[in-house]
Amino acid sequence: MTTQKKKLAIMGSGNGSNFEAIARYFQGKDTGGKCVDITCLSNVENAYILTRAQNLGIKNKFLPFSENFDYFSKNEFDLVVLAGYMKILPDEVLSLNKFINIHPSLLPAFGGTIHSIKDAFLAGVKVSGVTIHWVTSDVDCGEIIAQYPVFITAGMHFDEFEEEIHAIEHKLYPIVIEKLLEDKVFDFQDLMKSECGSKCGDSHCGGCHS
Ligand code: GRF
Secondary structure (H helix, E strand, O other), X not given: OOOOOEEEEEEEOOOOHHHHHHHHHHHOOOOOOOOEEEXXXXXXXXXXXXXXXXXXXXXXXXXXXXXXXXXXXXXXXXEEEEOOOOOOOOHHHHOOOOEXXXXXXXXXXXXXXXXXXXXXXXXXXXXXXXXXXXXXXXXXXXXEEEEXXXXXXXXXXXXXXXXXXXXXXXXXXXXXXXXXXXXXXXXXXXXXXXXXXXXXXXXOOOOOOO
């Protein structure tokens, strides 16, 4: 018996590195009838996220902001994922589906800005991180689904910190999306534990919880 393919839309306006991490994660999965049907959408016609989708053989579409309501009224998805989408979606669009977003800080700290990685670093905090949350029309204010910390150690360079934030984003977003698509309640710490194990040698792993 095959399970129906889950339909996932990923929306972005620029680079698309999170889109690519998600797409590669699902492309690399043993399908067994469970694979995910991904559509990449961008409100920016020449955005690199669309080029990445073309290169990966994934359906993609330039979707002007003004056409969102019409599009999501006619196209059903199990989940819509924002990944660097630089516009604020109004309630009338958000009411048409489930939307999630990723933000490169531990919300509610350093929300509402595209400079949150730099702002956190310059503020001198010792820990920042990544948040995945439900989208509401209040920017970066929706209920938190998952968070993961990144520590700013003594002498750490900004580039190193930024790189680590993005590495965590690319690892966290796909596994959270997979669990949401499976409609499973999950303890996020367990997810990260199963990803790394005790002998992973992963530089992002702060050690496993027992
Ligand atoms: C990411 O840092 C994400 O957290 C934020 O926008 C950035 C998008 O990067 N919302 P990319 O387009 O996925 O490379």
